[in-house]
Amino acid sequence: MRDSDTANQPHRYSPATSMAGRERAIRILTDAYAYDVISDVEFERRLEMLGKAVAASSMNAVVADLPTEGSLARQAPNFGLMAPSESRISGLMSETRRSGPWRVPERLLVRAIMCDMKLDLRYAAMPAHCSIDLTAIMAAVVIVVSPGTLVDFNIDPIMGGAGSSADDDFRDPASAHIKVRGKAIMADVRVKVRRLGR
Secondary structure (H helix, E strand, O other), rough: HHHHHHHOOOOOOOHHHHHHHHHHHHHHHHHHOOOOOOHHHHHHHHHHHHOOOOHHHHHHHOOOOOHHHHHHOOOHHHHHOOOOOOEEEEOOOOOOOOOOOOOOOOOOEEEEOOOOOEEEEEOOOOEEEEEEEEEEEEEEEEEEEEOOOOOEEEEEEOOEEEOOOOOOOOOOOOEEEEEEEEEEHHHHHEEOOOOOOO
């Protein structure tokens, strides 16, 4: 085959390349939102565009004008200034969901009583260090984190179950350090790892 023929061959779609490009774009977008570079509305608009994009060039175009992690100079003190110190999420005989862009405090109090609760932290603006104090009674609680997130998991199950599939000895420098502690009384509490976009 001549060199000219090779050059004219169409680019083959690679699922692995597409996934890596999408995760990179989502990370840039999430960082920009966390540092108030873009508004809630703009974040959601661009996130929807990324969901529809297939080609790597289309994904790059969505975040081309946003600063990268290096230029944002992600540091722990910056997170502390951005994050509220404490807040609470409660669920009573209900279905409770937190997902998409939201601000996680340095200390999050979670109370789940006879409910189904899911907290997705992958797209949230996170402080460098976050403590989640959790009490679950006759409930099912799932906390979703990105790969590379360091999670110290210390839930005491009483006639229930608890477990974490997140890393406890490795941390992506761009990810938060999360401490999950509390009790699961006739309840099930899990930390699950999911890639961005899944």
